[in-house]
Amino acid sequence: MLKTIRLEDENTQFLKKVESISGEIITVCDQCGVCSGSCPFTDDMDITPANMMRKVQLGQSDVLETETIWICASCLRCMARCPRGLDLSKVAEALRQINLRTAINHIKVEDISPEEAKRLPAIAYVGAFRKLTG
Amino acid sequence: MKIGVYVCHCGGNISEIVDVEKVAKYVDNQDDVVFAKHYSHMCSEDGQQMIINDVKEHNLDRVLVSACSPLFHGETFKNVAKQAGLNPYLIEMVNIREQCAWVHYDDLEKATEKATNLTEMGIDRIRNNNPLEEIKMDIGKSVLVIGAGIAGIQAALDLGDAGYQVHLVEKDASIGGKMAQLSRTFPTNDCAACILSPKMADVTTNKNITLHTYSEITKVDGNLGNFKVSLTHHPAFVDSESCVSCGLCAEACPVSVDDEFEWKISKRKAIYIPMDFAVPNRYLIDVENCLNQKARRKSGKTNVCRLCEKVCPQNCIDFENKPEYLELDIDAIIVTTGHDVFDAGRKPEYGYGKYENVLIAPEMERIIVKKSEGAEVRDIGKKIAFIQCVGSRDEQIGNEYCSRVCCMYATKLSQLIMHSAQVAGADKDIYVFYTDMRTFGKGYEEYYKSTQKMGVKFIRGRPSEIFKNPGSEKVNLRVEDTLNRQIIESEFDTVVLSVGLELSAGSKKIADILKIPKSTDGFLQEAHPKFRPVDTQKDGIFIAGTAQGPKDIPDSVAQASATAARVMRLLNQGSITMDPRKAFVHPELCDGCGECVSSCPYDTISMNADNIAVVDQNRCKGCGMCLSSCHSDALDLNMFTNFQLFSEVKAALKDKRESDKRIIVFADSICTYKLSDSVGNAKNKYSVDTRIIRVPSSSRVTPKLILQSFALGADAVFLGDCEKKSTPFLGSIDAVEKNIKLVKKNLEIVGISPDRVEFFQFVTVMLTKFPMLLNKMETIAKNKGTIPHEKRIKISNSLQEWLFPKNKEI
Numbered sequence: 001m002l003k004t005i006r007l008e009d010e011n012t013q014f015l016k017k018v019e020s021i022s023g024e025i026i027t028v029c030d031q032c033g034v035c036s037g038s039c040p041f042t043d044d045m046d047i048t049p050a051n052m053m054r055k056v057q058l059g060q061s062d063v064l065e066t067e068t069i070w071i072c073a074s075c076l077r078c079m080a081r082c083p084r085g086l087d088l089s090k091v092a093e094a095l096r097q098i099n100l101r102t103a104i105n106h107i108k109v110e111d112i113s114p115e116e117a118k119r120l121p122a123i124a125y126v127g128a129f130r131k132l133t134g
Numbered sequence: 135m136k137i138g139v140y141v142c143h144c145g146g147n148i149s150e151i152v153d154v155e156k157v158a159k160y161v162d163n164q165d166d167v168v169f170a171k172h173y174s175h176m177c178s179e180d181g182q183q184m185i186i187n188d189v190k191e192h193n194l195d196r197v198l199v200s201a202c203s204p205l206f207h208g209e210t211f212k213n214v215a216k217q218a219g220l221n222p223y224l225i226e227m228v229n230i231r232e233q234c235a236w237v238h239y240d241d242l243e244k245a246t247e248k249a250t251n252l253t254e255m256g257i258d259r260i261r262n263n264n265p266l267e268e269i270k271m272d273i274g275k276s277v278l279v280i281g282a283g284i285a286g287i288q289a290a291l292d293l294g295d296a297g298y299q300v301h302l303v304e305k306d307a308s309i310g311g312k313m314a315q316l317s318r319t320f321p322t323n324d325c326a327a328c329i330l331s332p333k334m335a336d337v338t339t340n341k342n343i344t345l346h347t348y349s350e351i352t353k354v355d356g357n358l359g360n361f362k363v364s365l366t367h368h369p370a371f372v373d374s375e376s377c378v379s380c381g382l383c384a385e386a387c388p389v390s391v392d393d394e395f396e397w398k399i400s401k402r403k404a405i406y407i408p409m410d411f412a413v414p415n416r417y418l419i420d421v422e423n424c425l426n427q428k429a430r431r432k433s434g435k436t437n438v439c440r441l442c443e444k445v446c447p448q449n450c451i452d453f454e455n456k457p458e459y460l461e462l463d464i465d466a467i468i469v470t471t472g473h474d475v476f477d478a479g480r481k482p483e484y485g486y487g488k489y490e491n492v493l494i495a496p497e498m499e500r501i502i503v504k505k506s507e508g509a510e511v512r513d514i515g516k517k518i519a520f521i522q523c524v525g526s527r528d529e530q531i532g533n534e535y536c537s538r539v540c541c542m543y544a545t546k547l548s549q550l551i552m553h554s555a556q557v558a559g560a561d562k563d564i565y566v567f568y569t570d571m572r573t574f575g576k577g578y579e580e581y582y583k584s585t586q587k588m589g590v591k592f593i594r595g596r597p598s599e600i601f602k603n604p605g606s607e608k609v610n611l612r613v614e615d616t617l618n619r620q621i622i623e624s625e626f627d628t629v630v631l632s633v634g635l636e637l638s639a640g641s642k643k644i645a646d647i648l649k650i651p652k653s654t655d656g657f658l659q660e661a662h663p664k665f666r667p668v669d670t671q672k673d674g675i676f677i678a679g680t681a682q683g684p685k686d687i688p689d690s691v692a693q694a695s696a697t698a699a700r701v702m703r704l705l706n707q708g709s710i711t712m713d714p715r716k717a718f719v720h721p722e723l724c725d726g727c728g729e730c731v732s733s734c735p736y737d738t739i740s741m742n743a744d745n746i747a748v749v750d751q752n753r754c755k756g757c758g759m760c761l762s763s764c765h766s767d768a769l770d771l772n773m774f775t776n777f778q779l780f781s782e783v784k785a786a787l788k789d790k791r792e793s794d795k796r797i798i799v800f801a802d803s804i805c806t807y808k809l810s811d812s813v814g815n816a817k818n819k820y821s822v823d824t825r826i827i828r829v830p831s832s833s834r835v836t837p838k839l840i841l842q843s844f845a846l847g848a849d850a851v852f853l854g855d856c857e858k859k860s861t862p863f864l865g866s867i868d869a870v871e872k873n874i875k876l877v878k879k880n881l882e883i884v885g886i887s888p889d890r891v892e893f894f895q896f897v898t899v900m901l902t903k904f905p906m907l908l909n910k911m912e913t914i915a916k917n918k919g920t921i922p923h924e925k926r927i928k929i930s931n932s933l934q935e936w937l938f939p940k941n942k943e944i
């Protein structure tokens with residue numbers, strides 16, 4: 001369970017990447033946790049929003065595998081209360097973008113059976129074929 | 135005019151690089167120069183004697199020493215002048231060591247040329263020197279201390295004990311300030327009232343302290359040594375001499391209102407005593423709520439109620455009491471006006487004022503005091519939460535700073551609650567929700583540990599909100615335990631908000647009256663954060679306590695004593711000598727437009743009966759900022775007159791060849807000139823085309839002077855000054871930026887690149903930045919090429935009819 005955190009150059013590179021995509025200076029987060037308490041979805045997340053920020057600060061790229069970044073709905077309650085004025089929804093979006101830019105195809109059209117194809121709404125196709133969502 | 139010029143070898147420091155003989159020979163032929171000598175050590179005993187003998191023998195009326203920096207040996211040669219019977223302002227130094235020999239050590243020919251030119255500049259400057267006298271002013275020993283909290287009391291006592299006449303002014307009815315409202319004090323758990331009340335009593339017994347309570351300062355004029363202070367004593371309607379605080383009046387009074395001293399957790403009457411240990415110990419009538427006073431205001435009836443008057447055995451109640459107005463003559467002022475606590479209503483998510491279970495820490499202090507006195511207080515229940523950083527470290531409400539005392543007072547309050555519960559055999563469950571625990575003072579960390587030992591739990595997380603479940607007596611609190619990475623949601627009987635400190639409303643008012651600046655955090659600004667921490671930018675005004683920034687009692691007391699010492703240092707001399715570097719007006723040139731009046735941040739300029747501007751010589755700081763506002767050159771500055779600087783610039787460009795570039799550098803004495811000396815000491819090379827001209831502040835450099843420099847042949851002009859936060863002159867940096875903007879605009883109109891003018895704010899350690907910037911200016915001058923003659927003529931012509939700088943465009 002416990003694993004050692006490595007603090008290497010690649011960790012810093014990851015932090016810088018998230019900072020440049022999100023436009024937020026993530027290093028000023030002082031981990032007070034007011035965002036986690038404010039977030040209406042914390043109970044459904046696997047890590048708290050403040051924990052997400054912490055992981056980005058230390059450049060732990062396993063943050064990309066968390067549910068949290070997909071659960072964030074950008075309601076901005078965290079931003080309204082952050083004493084340092086950070087916008088976590090932008091950070092979550094940046095992390096989602098990093099995932100999406102790997103452009104992994106999740107749906108193959110040939111795998112959809114004709115029965116399913118009849119029942120699927122058009123919007124599902126649009127969503128499935130959209131660039132970057134795979 | 136007879137000028138004697140001395141070129142110094144500086145024991146080889148100068149002569150190994152600069153051909154001093156050549157320099158002396160060249161300037162010997164200048165007009166008015168009786169002779170030019172060169173000598174090995176001008177500052178030595180022999181060198182000084184040589185000047186003294188020459189002045190007497192040749193009747194010299196000006197002496198120019200071409201040697202090291204005037205910041206290094208200026209005083210030495212001033213004394214030489216005094217010994218020779220010459221006015222000390224008729225001797226000048228030219229800096230050919232730090233600003234020539236030491237920075238151009240690899241180009242002997244160019245260095246010699248520059249040294250010659252610098253000496254020429256000095257000669258042209260000194261021709262226009264006037265004999266000046268230092269201004270001496272007698273100074274008394276009366277001090278005004280504004281605000282009688284613990285800081286004000288401490289400063290007043292120190293000064294009173296030292297024999298200074300102190301006027302201690304307090305807007306409230308009693309002295310004591312915020313400390314009087316505390317329960318106990320960390321880290322010793324002394325009862326606040328017990329350690330404060332003896333000090334308060336000392337104020338009344340000290341014969342050198344005049345106490346003005348229930349008073350307000352309405353106006354302050356003048357400056358160090360002659361402040362005129364207007365004071366209003368508000369009517370208390372009770373004679374403090376005869377009142378024996380028996381309290382019969384309050385028993386009789388039918389009106390009951392919230393007690394501010396008790397943070398409104400209990401009631402008081404409309405005639406009341408602020409607190410048990412009040413100084414002065416007398417009752418007073420609250421004008422807002424007294425039935426009689428209300429009736430007077432409303433219908434003019436004077437016979438309403440008066441129950442207190444009927445029962446007073448001393449007959450000391452007087453409903454006709456009127457305000458008194460006083461005028462004080464004061465030599466120095468100490469501002470100790472303190473703080474207000476943050477209004478917790480500005481953080482609506484914490485529900486202060488909405489839920490009665492949510493208190494602020496000062497209310498908790500009073501509950502503890504009242505309870506220890508055996509009074510009936512609200513039950514705070516078993517499970518208590520403290521929320522830290524309410525109104526501190528929070529950019530959402532605009533306070534970025536840490537309030538420094540909240541960690542400790544929350545620790546103290548939880549310790550006191552825990553302790554009294556243990557004594558009573560009860561059980562308390564206390565949680566402190568913090569962002570970072572900052573227990574930095576002497577004995578504080580130990581105090582924190584002892585609180586942890588008592589079983590108080592500290593949880594790292596900033597609560598996001600407080601809410602109430604329908605039908606519940608308790609309040610819910612939601613927070614992430616950031617060390618556990620889990621959300622805590624729990625019910626509490628009482629939540630205490632640890633509110634931060636802000637500058638008090640009274641302090642804001644006083645700052646406006648005294649015209650002292652505030653720093654970005656909103657508190658009063660000190661003159662220098664490290665070395666002048668209790669001075670302000672205005673001479674003779676000092677600050678201490680929480681008006682300067684959030685701090686605890688020991689720091690407030692230490693600062694207050696520091697201000698007392700600073701005041702003694704000033705007033706003990708009996709008189710002050712002021713540099714004659716003051717602005718003055720040529721009355722024949724002044725056309726009475728009045729533009730200059732508003733240009734001075736120290737309000738030293740006014741128009742006299744003949745509508746001619748006059749400068750208050752006692753108050754002028756000699757920065758020269760006002761000169762830019764004068765379109766007729768009527769305003770001038772001693773030691774740096776328009777004519778002196780113009781001659782210096784002209785001389786600097788006199789020997790310029792077609793192939794040469796010339797950068798005129800205006801360096802303020804405090805930072806940039808000092809820095810250029812350090813750069814010389816470090817032997818950091820820079821362009822030999824620079825000519826550094828010393829000014830008191832770069833705001834002295836008028837747009838006109840910069841444009842004149844271009845008209846005379848400068849290729850670039852560079853201005854240097856201190857950073858905004860460290861300059862001693864209010865508003866000077868803004869003024870320079872405004873001037874530079876105007877100059878750039880005018881250059882553009884003529885078709886000269888605005889890049890040729892640059893301004894930079896230096897810190898005196900930028901030993902590489904300074905050469906780099908000067909070299910950059912040289913590169914710009916080279917890249918942009920020579921300014922065509924007709925463009926220079928165009929600037930020159932436009933300056934003939936120079937109108938208001940602020941709306942002047944060529």
